[in-house]
Amino acid sequence: MSGVTPRGTAGAAIVAEGVSKKFRLFHERNQTLKSAIMRGRRIVSDDFWAVRDVSFEVPHGQTFGLIGRNGSGKSTLLKTLARIYQPDEGRVVMSGRVSSMLEVGSGFHPELSGRENIFLNGSILGLTRKQVAARFDEIVDFSGVEAFIDQPVKNYSSGMYVRLGFAVAVHTEPDILIVDEILSVGDGAFREKSRKKFAEFTGEGRTVILVSHSLFEIRDMCQQVAWMHAGRLRAIGATDDVVEAYEASIESESS
Amino acid sequence: MSYGRELIATRELLLNLTMREVKGQYRRTVLGQLWSIINPLATMVVYTLVFSLLLRFEPPAGVPSGIDVYALWLMCGLLPWTYFTRVVNGGVASITSNVGLITKVYFPRMHLPLSITLSTAITFSVELGVLSIALWVFGGFPLPWLPLVVVAVVILAMFATGLAMMLAILNVHFRDTQHFVGILLPMWMFLTPIIYPFSLVEAAAERTGAWVVTVFELNPMLHIVQVFRTLLYDNALPGPLDWLAAIVAASVSFSLGYLVFSRNERRLAELL
Numbered sequence: 057m058s059g060v061t062p063r064g065t066a067g068a069a070i071v072a073e074g075v076s077k078k079f080r081l082f083h084e085r086n087q088t089l090k091s092a093i094m095r096g097r098r099i100v101s102d103d104f105w106a107v108r109d110v111s112f113e114v115p116h117g118q119t120f121g122l123i124g125r126n127g128s129g130k131s132t133l134l135k136t137l138a139r140i141y142q143p144d145e146g147r148v149v150m151s152g153r154v155s156s157m158l159e160v161g162s163g164f165h166p167e168l169s170g171r172e173n174i175f176l177n178g179s180i181l182g183l184t185r186k187q188v189a190a191r192f193d194e195i196v197d198f199s200g201v202e203a204f205i206d207q208p209v210k211n212y213s214s215g216m217y218v219r220l221g222f223a224v225a226v227h228t229e230p231d232i233l234i235v236d237e238i239l240s241v242g243d244g245a246f247r248e249k250s251r252k253k254f255a256e257f258t259g260e261g262r263t264v265i266l267v268s269h270s271l272f273e274i275r276d277m278c279q280q281v282a283w284m285h286a287g288r289l290r291a292i293g294a295t296d297d298v299v300e301a302y303e304a305s306i307e308s309e310s311s
Numbered sequence: 312m313s314y315g316r317e318l319i320a321t322r323e324l325l326l327n328l329t330m331r332e333v334k335g336q337y338r339r340t341v342l343g344q345l346w347s348i349i350n351p352l353a354t355m356v357v358y359t360l361v362f363s364l365l366l367r368f369e370p371p372a373g374v375p376s377g378i379d380v381y382a383l384w385l386m387c388g389l390l391p392w393t394y395f396t397r398v399v400n401g402g403v404a405s406i407t408s409n410v411g412l413i414t415k416v417y418f419p420r421m422h423l424p425l426s427i428t429l430s431t432a433i434t435f436s437v438e439l440g441v442l443s444i445a446l447w448v449f450g451g452f453p454l455p456w457l458p459l460v461v462v463a464v465v466i467l468a469m470f471a472t473g474l475a476m477m478l479a480i481l482n483v484h485f486r487d488t489q490h491f492v493g494i495l496l497p498m499w500m501f502l503t504p505i506i507y508p509f510s511l512v513e514a515a516a517e518r519t520g521a522w523v524v525t526v527f528e529l530n531p532m533l534h535i536v537q538v539f540r541t542l543l544y545d546n547a548l549p550g551p552l553d554w555l556a557a558i559v560a561a562s563v564s565f566s567l568g569y570l571v572f573s574r575n576e577r578r579l580a581e582l583l
Binding site: 090139140 | 321323324326327328330331334335338339411412413414415416417418487577578580581
């Protein structure tokens with residue numbers, strides 16, 4: 057990762073400059089050797105720009121929200137920021153350690169116990185064994201699954217599964233946390249606990265970037281919001297202004 | 312950060328993914344890790360029955376070990392081969408069977424095929440340990456050769472992993488690959504002197520021409536199996552040509568696999 061500056065200093069936590077991401081849409085969907093040979097050297101594909109020329113900066117210690125309709129490119133942009141996709145144009149500079157929660161509990165092995173999965177998941181998210189061990193009690197406590205921690209996670213209820221995954225992810229203490237639509241996990245009490253955790257996060261100068269369809273949540277948590285439409289940035293700025301404009305556009309479309 | 316340094320920096324993840332494979336494999340079985348011994352034993356019994364008792368293959372006795380047991384001779388070649396196929400089959404599928412992980416979290420993807428190589432190596436070591444004891448019981452003395460066996464394991468692992476990494480990338484583009492590999496590997500096994508002695512190939516060459524031997528010797532696995540067999544069954548130092556062929560094949564395979572994989576891994580998430 058280039059351009060690393062220590063947390064809490066001047067300068068932006070995230071800089072995106074002209075980020076574009078395209079996908080190839082193949083007319084023939086079946087990926088078999090036969091179809092590749094049949095169509096010969098002719099490549100039958102269209103380029104689809106899921107994200108086009110997006111630039112923004114997020115200062116340290118902010119919660120930055122991404123809103124937009126389904127298919128507007130939010131998740132693609134988020135995955136590009138999380139390094140899962142590589143941008144086809146432009147660049148992303150992140151200062152500090154990045155952790156992404158695009159899906160909680162991805163990488164859990166159903167046959168392994170909650171305890172074993174905490175260590176596995178922690179290391180997938182970039183922690184060393186020692187670091188996980190130091191946070192182990194906190195993670196278990198946060199998730200509220202103490203009684204079942206030595207049971208295989210396949211026996212967990214979906215709520216427990218998600219809570220455990222979420223607990224591991226928030227305790228990785230990254231400088232930048234990337235979150236996709238997962239704040240709605242668990243019951244009311246758990247959501248309240250998560251909200252507090254995020255507030256604590258940004259209070260420590262960490263940066264959160266999140267996608268949500270809940271405008272209530274966005275208003276509640278974000279200082280800045282970007283509105284994505286058809287792969288481009290439609291608006292960016294203070295939360296209330298952007299959310300209001302977005303709401304107005306939805307209303308005018310549905311009436 | 313270069314790819315190699317990133318791999319080293321995240322080595323703990325490799326360890327954890329390896330443990331995931333090891334622990335997950337035999338969960339909910341009564342016999343647990345014993346299965347990793349039962350599997351090769353069952354194969355040994357069937358092959359010995361067919362090829363030694365019925366077809367009367369007679370491999371040469373070990374020199375200087377003096378062991379003359381077909382089943383043991385077979386296992387000295389079959390265990391390395393089984394390791395090879397497990398690494399290739401597992402490695403090829405390692406990307407396509409971890410879609411959930413690859414599309415949701417960033418980490419160096421090479422850890423996935425590498426974790427198959429390592430977790431399978433644990434099983435392989437146990438098997439080799441049991442085999443060594445059996446060889447010792449039947450009059451051999453493999454102990455002083457075990458350090459060189461470890462070297463041979465590393466060579467075999469590199470050869471298999473390189474192949475697995477190239478095929479894993481190909482498999483993302485064409486899922487035909489894993490089915491193709493499933494057909495190719497058994498054929499490859501029968502073209503490698505594992506269940507029959509190399510003397511049978513030489514006998515055939517006398518009838519059809521010396522080129523047969525040359526073609527067989529182009530197979531890297533022949534040399535790798537020969538290294539294992541000489542060390543374990545004969546308790547002797549393998550010939551320099553076998554070592555050389557094995558090392559060259561392993562280096563070429565691993566470097567190519569590493570190159571192909573690291574060049575393509577950033578695009579894996581969108582291709583899946």
